[in-house]
Structure formats: structure tokens, C-alpha cells
Amino acid sequence: MNRLIATTDRFSFAARELSQKLSEQLQNGKIGYWEHQFDRLADREQVLHWNLATANGQILYAGNRLWSVQSLMRVIYRYAVYTRSELVGSRFEQLKITAEQEEWTPAQLLAQMKKIGIVNDAQLTKALKLKVLNDLDIYLLMGSGTANFIPEPDLAQQLPVEGFSPMILLDEAKQRQLQWEQIQQQVPSINLIPSLNRAALAKANLPAGQQERIENLVKSQQTLNSIAEEMAKDTLEIAEMFAKFVRVGLVSFQPPKNNTPRPIVVVDDSPLILSQFQHWVGGLGYPVVVCQESQTALTKIVEVEPAAIFIDINMPGISGFELVKQIRKQPQLSAIPLVILTGEQKLSNRWRAQWSGCDFLTKPLSPTDVSDFQARLEELLIRLVGTPDSVAN
Incomplete structure (x- = not known):
């Protein structure tokens, strides 16, 4: 059944039809994003969009978020194993801090990453291609849906790569589908x-x-x-x-031991932060358990055995770092990912979190920070514990 809508800025597609529709639409050379919504995901509390960035007839990037500083950092970290080394990792973290503080654009961050040797053009191209292919593995088989075009004239400047031929990339995606079927x-x-x-x-x-x-x-x-x-x-x-x-x-x-997802625990003395986390993390599909008192947090954590724990630094009674020490002493909790939360962008806090074996996340300080914070939060959860469907005992 052909469900193509007769407009250059929107089309719909049936199951297993998306690859063909993209081949047709990407020939027009538009610069921007094709934003996809899938019928099978329509009942999610937070609508999931899949975006395909294109310019001059080439595919540049794919992801649930539009291209940003956070997208660039995640793609490089996800697909460039050398970023896990101590030397490159420290440079990577320092650059991330500077980019956030000075509000760099993706192009500015990329230029600095190249300058200090974190990534070169070949490495970036390889990482972006793997990201697009891994996304195509998932979304070409996601079923029916609709796609809308979002113009972004500056995209080619913010994502200065040659890009990938849709014909070649979609053909490779088809071959990968056959490989998935074989295994x-x-x-x-x-x-x-x-x-x-x-x-x-x-x-x-x-x-x-x-x-x-x-x-x-x-x-x-x-x-x-x-x-x-x-x-x-x-x-x-x-x-x-x-x-x-x-x-x-x-x-x-x-298979998972049972179908009950393991929760994300948030420990913070602020009722507002706890309420916001319940909304943000719950909206992404993860169950959430909150704890306002650090003194009783360990008991709650032992009881629920969470998939990950977010801990505020400055709390009355027991500080965040002291709670981290208590958690690490429990054998059954020692491998659970820990994330330090703070509203203070101090380098000392970041390094102390790293030394403690924790990730670090800065709370949004104003309403304009919320969108970037939510993107970092989602990326962090996927990296630490996987997608919501995979967070099980």
C-alpha cells in the first residue's frame, strides 16, 4: 500500500516502506532534518522522534535528538574506543566542561577536538556512519509512521562532514538486515x-x-x-x-529474571528536584524511586537494587560523596552506576566524582538549560543502563 502524501515537506510510510520513501525524498538536496514518528510508539508519555540530518542530497547524522554539542560528544564517545583511555578521556572531559561553560556550537567544539588530537576527519566520519547504520537497523523495521521536514540552513556548517550517499548507505542497511536475519x-x-x-x-x-x-x-x-x-x-x-x-x-x-524493571534511584534533599526527576526520567520510560533524606537512602537502595543511582552532593546529614562510600561498601551494590548531581559547575567536584568512579551531571540552573539537561540525562541513562526495555533484573 502506497501512503505517500503529496507534499515535499511531509510523507507517511507503511511497515518496511521507510527505506524506499527516504530514497525518494533525499534526492531533493534539502538541508535540515527529516523528523520521524512511529505509530507503534505513539502511546509513550514522551513522544520519540527519530531525526535524519541531510544536506545537499547526503545523509550526515541520525539520532533521537537534533545535532548539538551533546550529540557530537556522545557519537565520539560511543564509537571511538580511544576516548576510554586515561589520557584522551581526561582531555575529552576537560573539553566537555569548557564547551558547556562557554556555550560552544558543535562546529566550535569539533574544531577544538581536532586541534588537540581527540578526533580527526576519518575517525569522525567512521563514528557518524556507524551511528547512522545502527539507527537504520532499528528504525527501518520500526513499522509505519510519518515524517516531517525541519529546515536547518546552518546544518552543513555545524556538521562539516562530506556525508554519505543515501543510495549506498540504505543499500548497506539492507545488507545488514539480511545479516541480522541470519543470526x-x-x-x-x-x-x-x-x-x-x-x-x-x-x-x-x-x-x-x-x-x-x-x-x-x-x-x-x-x-x-x-x-x-x-x-x-x-x-x-x-x-x-x-x-x-x-x-x-x-x-x-x-532472559531477565523477571519482567519488573529495575528503578532509577534519585537522592536529593530538594522536593522540586525529586519531582522534576520523576517527570523527566519517568517520561523516558524508566521507573523512578526518590529519596529525600540521605540518612535513610542506603536502606532504600539496598531494598530496591536499582539500575543506577543519582546522588546530590550537598545534603544535610550525610553528603553525597559520603553516601557513595557507603554504597561502594555493599557487595551487592558495588557495580551499580553512580551519578553525582550538583548545581555547582566546579572542576573540583567533577574530578572528585571521577576519582570516586562516578559520572557527573550538572542540574539545570535556569529554564533555558532544561532542554540540554534532558538530552544529557537521556544519553547518560542509555549509556549506563541501556534502553528502558533492557533495565531489568
């Missing part, structure tokens, strides 16, 4: 947790280094999607690797 029997979902068959591994007689690598990949009890993110790898590459492990009996997959 579907072994890897039915990237949100399953791999489990090691130790008896089979012992009989396999693998070199010690390869055996250790397999053990390290599964011991974290992370989903395949989270493993791919941690390794800064293409999700399909990781899925194909685990499919091979499954075929020879080294690995099997375990």
Missing part, C-alpha cells in the same frame, strides 16, 4: 544477557588469551547492546561474534 536464531535480541557454558569452554581447548576474552565479555552480566557500547563497537559486529559463540555451545542467552 536471529542464535541472537534473538540484543537486550539479552549472555551466559557462559564453562564446561564447553574448558573442552574447547582455546588459547588462554581467547578464553579469558570470552570470560571477560560475559562476566559483567550486561546485555549485548551494553557490551557493544562499552567496547565502542558496531552492535551488529558484537551480535555476530556472540552468534558464533552460541553455534559452538560456548554461550547461551538468559
